[in-house]
Amino acid sequence: MDVFKAAAVRTRTHGDVLSLAAGQPSTSAPAPVLRATREALETHLLGYTETLGILPLREAIAKHHALEAGVTVHADDVVVTTGSSGAFTLLFLAAFDIGDTVVMARPGYPAYRNTLAALGCRVVELDCAAESRFQPTVAMLDALPEPPKGLIIASPANPTGTIIDADELAAIARWCENNGTLLISDEIYHGISYGDVGTSSAWETSKESVVIGSVSKYFSMTGWRLGWMLLPSTLRRAVERLASNMTVCPPAISQLAAVAAFTAESRTELDGHVRRYARNRHIVLDGLTKAGVTDLAPADGAFYAYADIGHLTQDSRAWCENVLASTGVALAPGVDFDTVHGLETVRFSFAGTTEDVTEALVRLTPILS
Numbered sequence: 001m002d003v004f005k006a007a008a009v010r011t012r013t014h015g016d017v018l019s020l021a022a023g024q025p026s027t028s029a030p031a032p033v034l035r036a037t038r039e040a041l042e043t044h045l046l047g048y049t050e051t052l053g054i055l056p057l058r059e060a061i062a063k064h065h066a067l068e069a070g071v072t073v074h075a076d077d078v079v080v081t082t083g084s085s086g087a088f089t090l091l092f093l094a095a096f097d098i099g100d101t102v103v104m105a106r107p108g109y110p111a112y113r114n115t116l117a118a119l120g121c122r123v124v125e126l127d128c129a130a131e132s133r134f135q136p137t138v139a140m141l142d143a144l145p146e147p148p149k150g151l152i153i154a155s156p157a158n159p160t161g162t163i164i165d166a167d168e169l170a171a172i173a174r175w176c177e178n179n180g181t182l183l184i185s186d187e188i189y190h191g192i193s194y195g196d197v198g199t200s201s202a203w204e205t206s207k208e209s210v211v212i213g214s215v216s217k218y219f220s221m222t223g224w225r226l227g228w229m230l231l232p233s234t235l236r237r238a239v240e241r242l243a244s245n246m247t248v249c250p251p252a253i254s255q256l257a258a259v260a261a262f263t264a265e266s267r268t269e270l271d272g273h274v275r276r277y278a279r280n281r282h283i284v285l286d287g288l289t290k291a292g293v294t295d296l297a298p299a300d301g302a303f304y305a306y307a308d309i310g311h312l313t314q315d316s317r318a319w320c321e322n323v324l325a326s327t328g329v330a331l332a333p334g335v336d337f338d339t340v341h342g343l344e345t346v347r348f349s350f351a352g353t354t355e356d357v358t359e360a361l362v363r364l365t366p367i368l369s
């Protein structure tokens with residue numbers, strides 16, 4: 001967010017910012033969602049909804065997962081939340097107590113760590129490197145002194161974009177079931193992958209796990225603040241009671257509109273964005289490699305390239321500030337995602353337009369070479 005702030009200042013003073021920092025699509029919600037929004041504004045009261053989300057949306061989400069993962073998912077399994085961020089807070093409160101150990105990958109999405117810490121949980125980070133595609137493995141879990149209360153995985157991951165392959169994910173899910181560990185599988189980047197390694201869902205192996213979803217990434221709807229969980233029945237009542245106290249319900253207008261995100265027409269539009277991400281990914285990976293930045297995480301999915309730039313700096317934060325000042329290109333320093341090795345890494349987001357990504361690489365090349 002500090003990068004965003006600095007980029008906003010630079011936009012005011014120079015007007016030349018190209019952002020490869022933002023972890024969000026550069027497009028609006030798909031047309032059917034926009035149409036449904038207009039209709040809802042005209043015809044609905046837009047009062048509170050059911051705490052767990054309106055039934056048509058829960059049904060659409062259940063069907064979406066059933067088709068994607070080939071498993072039976074009922075509307076009752078789905079809890080709609082205020083962004084997946086809202087799901088994490090509810091889930092952590094419902095499932096964990098102060099002092100419980102929760103394990104996650106490093107590098108990883110920083111909000112897991114920060115939210116868990118704010119709730120008094122003990123966060124243990126697994127140092128995940130290139131050998132395991134920056135992802136946790138069963139071998140790492142076996143090496144823990146005792147099974148943790150929870151494990152969070154993200155596939156595709158932020159910041160690396162790497163995907164856990166189907167066999168390893170199934171093995172992790174079985175390990176968690178056998179050891180009494182709640183597996184939380186962040187699948188919010190599903191739908192954005194590039195073919196080399198496909199995504200699979202934790203619910204294909206274990207319905208004792210929690211699957212996290214969101215309209216933010218594939219569906220191109222970050223600001224609508226809608227996410228969801230596929231939740232084991234044991235946690236449902238606690239989550240419902242927490243949610244009804246903390247937020248009452250997710251935004252009504254977003255819920256009504258999001259039903260239309262799961263239609264064939266929306267998918268056609270959204271798949272077009274994924275094809276653009278694929279082109280942008282090629283431009284970024286090619287440009288970085290040619291500029292001598294070759295230590296890159298395999299960008300299997302999401303819209304990120306995560307690079308080791310230890311040959312250029314030992315302070316990624318200051319380096320990103322300098323890059324913004326000298327080129328107008330905003331990047332995310334790795335230190336946000338990895339408090340140990342992140343001073344030598346940086347994340348490039350390629351969710352923007354192809355023109356912007358191409359121009360950004362032109363500006364960056366002299367600095368990277």
Ligand SMILES: Cc1ncc(COP(=O)(O)O)c(C=O)c1O
Binds near residue numbers: 222
């Ligand atoms: C891995 C991951 N999980 C969760 C989120 C939160 O997304 P939202 O609250 O918009 O659903 C993000 C946002 O960038 C993310 O990268």
